[in-house]
Amino acid sequence: MSWWTQMALLLIGAALVQNILLTRFIALCSFFGISNSMKTSVGMSLAVIFVMVMASSATWVFYYWVLKPLGVGEFLYIPAFILVIAALVQFVEMYLRKYSPALYRAMGIYLPLITTNCAVLAAATESVKPGFFKMNMPYDFTFPQAVVYTLGVALGYGFALLSFTAMRERLDIAPVPRSLKGAPMSFIAAGLLSLGYIGLGSLFGL
Amino acid sequence: MSEWRRVFFDGLSLENPLTVLMIGLCATLAVSTKFEGAFFMGIAVIFVLVMSNILIAAVRKFTPDEVRIPIFIVIIASFVTIVDLSMKAFVPAIYLFLGVWVPLIVVNCIVLGRAEAFAYHNSVWLSVADGLGMGLGYTIIIALLAAFREIVGSGQLQFLGNTLISLPSWYAGPNIVLLFPGAFIIFGFIIGAQHALNRRLRAKSGKPEPAPAQTGCGGCTGCTK
Numbered sequence: 001m002s003w004w005t006q007m008a009l010l011l012i013g014a015a016l017v018q019n020i021l022l023t024r025f026i027a028l029c030s031f032f033g034i035s036n037s038m039k040t041s042v043g044m045s046l047a048v049i050f051v052m053v054m055a056s057s058a059t060w061v062f063y064y065w066v067l068k069p070l071g072v073g074e075f076l077y078i079p080a081f082i083l084v085i086a087a088l089v090q091f092v093e094m095y096l097r098k099y100s101p102a103l104y105r106a107m108g109i110y111l112p113l114i115t116t117n118c119a120v121l122a123a124a125t126e127s128v129k130p131g132f133f134k135m136n137m138p139y140d141f142t143f144p145q146a147v148v149y150t151l152g153v154a155l156g157y158g159f160a161l162l163s164f165t166a167m168r169e170r171l172d173i174a175p176v177p178r179s180l181k182g183a184p185m186s187f188i189a190a191g192l193l194s195l196g197y198i199g200l201g202s203l204f205g206l
Numbered sequence: 207m208s209e210w211r212r213v214f215f216d217g218l219s220l221e222n223p224l225t226v227l228m229i230g231l232c233a234t235l236a237v238s239t240k241f242e243g244a245f246f247m248g249i250a251v252i253f254v255l256v257m258s259n260i261l262i263a264a265v266r267k268f269t270p271d272e273v274r275i276p277i278f279i280v281i282i283a284s285f286v287t288i289v290d291l292s293m294k295a296f297v298p299a300i301y302l303f304l305g306v307w308v309p310l311i312v313v314n315c316i317v318l319g320r321a322e323a324f325a326y327h328n329s330v331w332l333s334v335a336d337g338l339g340m341g342l343g344y345t346i347i348i349a350l351l352a353a354f355r356e357i358v359g360s361g362q363l364q365f366l367g368n369t370l371i372s373l374p375s376w377y378a379g380p381n382i383v384l385l386f387p388g389a390f391i392i393f394g395f396i397i398g399a400q401h402a403l404n405r406r407l408r409a410k411s412g413k414p415e416p417a418p419a420q421t422g423c424g425g426c427t428g429c430t431k
Contacts, residue, residue: 023386025236029315032228118232118313177398179405183228184398191390198385 007148014152020119021160022194027119031161032186041165045158049151051114052123054092055085056150059124060143073128081124089114123153164193210335217339219407224347225400229315233307234348235389242365243303244352248345250289250308255317255344256337257285262325263333269326278321279312286312316344347396354392359383 020026034044059081067073067080093111096104114120127146141149167189176185223229238244261281262269269277290308293301301308311317320340325333357363359379363371382388 025232025386025389028232028235029229032231179402180394180398184394184401187390187394187397191387191394194390195382195387198387 007145010145010148011152011155014149015156015159016197017200019156019160019197020122020153021157021164022190022197026122027117027157030117030119031164031190032183035161035165035168035186038162038165038169041161045161047111047114048117048119048157049154051089051092051111052120052154052157053147053150055088055120056124056127056146057143058088059084060127060141060146063128077125077128078121081121085120085124119153119157123150126153160193160197164190167193210332213332213335214339217336217341218343218346219400220404221340222343222347222400223316223319223340224344225397226404227319228397229319230344233310233314234344234351235386235393237304237307238348238352238355238389239359239384240303241349241352241356241363243300244348245345245365246293246297246300247304247307248341248348250293250311251314251316251344252338252341253289254282254285254311255320255341256334258282258317258321259325259333259337260330262321263328263330266326274326275318275322278318278326282317282321283312316340347400351389351393351396355383355388359388 018024021028021031030044034040062080062084063073063077067077089111093104096111127141127149168186171185171189174185180188217223221227224231224234233247237247258278258281262278265277286309289311293304293308320336324336328336353363357371357373359381361373361377361379362369380388383392
């Protein structure tokens with residue numbers, strides 16, 4: 001398998017086959033909380049793609065250059081990663097506010113929320129510990145692989161969130177039984193959407 | 207006493223953490239493939255919720271407002287550590303099944319959300335009622351979901367090595383119930399049933415319909431602070 005094929009498979013596998021929202025139940029809070037309107041979903045997806053890739057790059061470097069040489073990677077990575085991600089998000093927010101007001105307006109309010117989004121921590125953890133969440137990759141990721149993998153996870157998040165938002169906007173005007181109106185119907189719709197992702201499960205043997 | 211009873215029963219029905227407030231969903235959907243795992247998860251949540259509610263209500267008078275969230279987290283994390291180590295020692299098989307979700311009770315919206323929304327503003331005695339009601343409400347819903355998924359999906363119900371219910375051997379359960387979509391769909395119907403029940407309860411006690419419930423992290427203010 002050439003380097004490029006492997007990268008493409010990693011991207012597709014992370015985005016569709018192991019979709020973080022619909023096949024692994026990570027970050028469900030934001031999934032149901034934000035999918036009310038298309039505008040917030042687009043902002044959130046952009047912010048997640050942006051922050052997740054940066055966070056994973058930072059934590060990968062931090063893990064392999066600081067934690068592992070010190071021999072504390074096994075048990076100190078969770079607090080260390082949370083601190084790195086929180087600090088990074090804070091810096092990104094400050095930088096954007098000063099140098100790129102347009103971008104800041106588009107995704108500014110979502111940045112602090114993302115610090116507590118478990119998807120970011122999960123992607124950062126997985127890019128140094130593949131297989132932690134059962135991704136079928138027994139070897140350690142190199143830096144480009146970690147970046148591509150995280151990009152895949154973030155794209156999968158955005159794709160699932162946007163498609164679900166579109167469904168929910170339709171569901172609001174659909175005639176459903178009174179007891180199922182609102183939240184229950186969104187769960188059932190999410191289940192049907194998730195069924196589609198399960199169908200991709202054996203794609204390319206990933 | 208009537209206030210105590212009202213708070214307790216609100217946790218069970220009108221303000222059930224899973225079906226009405228909709229917080230702490232990730233762990234619920236993920237561990238509800240097996241009844242015994244879900245049951246012990248519920249017990250763990252009850253313990254952590256009651257104990258942290260008691261301690262937080264007890265120290266609420268001299269907790270500075272600015273640093274209350276770190277204080278809550280430290281209190282919750284110590285009780286979660288107790289649960290984590292006890293489960294590892296006494297029910298190792300279930301501890302293996304629950305895996306990462308036991309330590310993740312620390313960041314479970316329910317525990318932090320109740321600390322912030324209830325225990326911080328109420329007396330110790332009422333906080334016990336809130337912890338017990340919320341914890342029992344959580345346990346009932348997660349046990350119901352898990353029992354349904356296990357019986358329909360695998361045709362039997364096991365508890366600590368004993369088979370409690372076993373369907374005839376020709377029964378081949380639909381696999382989807384044990385997979386992720388099944389969890390979403392069944393949980394959707396459980397919420398629907400709860401809404402119908404709540405409407406009836408409200409009509410009986412003469413309470414007005416509330417505004418539509420906010421989904422997602424709505425009840426938990428931990429992230430916005």
